[in-house]
Amino acid sequence: DTGVSQDPRHKITKRGQNVTFRCDPISEHNRLYWYRQTLGQGPEFLTYFQNEAQLEKSRLLSDRFSAERPKGSFSTLEIQRTEQGDSAMYLCASSRGDRGLQETQYFGPGTRLLVL
């Protein structure tokens, strides 16, 4: 396993711009999750995919946010018309399935977004 990777690691943008983040899960992991973490808080769930199907979206995910996972491999998270409140660490995680330790979610290094 090469681990979960995320790109970019850091992003600075101006308010109103669009940004897109990418997550590459561990190969053969069929579940992929996006979380958002602000300073001093634990991560908050945004959305998750089982293969290519987006099965749940948090109310935190306003209509400015969209996530995709074409072909059930990598995923992208796009934020349109960014606001200063979107500044946070965006974390991606993947897991293999529902059996024992295979349920463990493995996290990527995160993308830190700063909206000026």
Place this chain on the structure above:
Amino acid sequence: KQEVTQIPAALSVPEGENLVLNCSFTDSAIYNLQWFRQDPGKGLTSLLLIQSSQREQTSGRLNASLDKSSGRSTLYIAASQPGDSATYLCAVRRGGSSNTGKLIFGQGTTLQVKP
């Protein structure tokens, strides 16, 4: 609504001490509970996962216990070292019809182990 709380928010101990981090959750209908470590500005590293049917899990100097009925979990760290300094997060996965796989996190306990 499931809520997860971790106390204390911060902890400072001298090297070599044994210590306990606490995690409580409001809804006992969980599927599993996971403890993570997070270094500053980094992602999360999974430490231990306890299934709802289990009472504890051990890995090296770490031992995590789970008491579903009281809504509590503890992470015990033996013989703490400066390298253990990090933020420790617990997260629960809900069970039953709410079992969608998503984790609900506490706010974390930031641990500093002084040499």
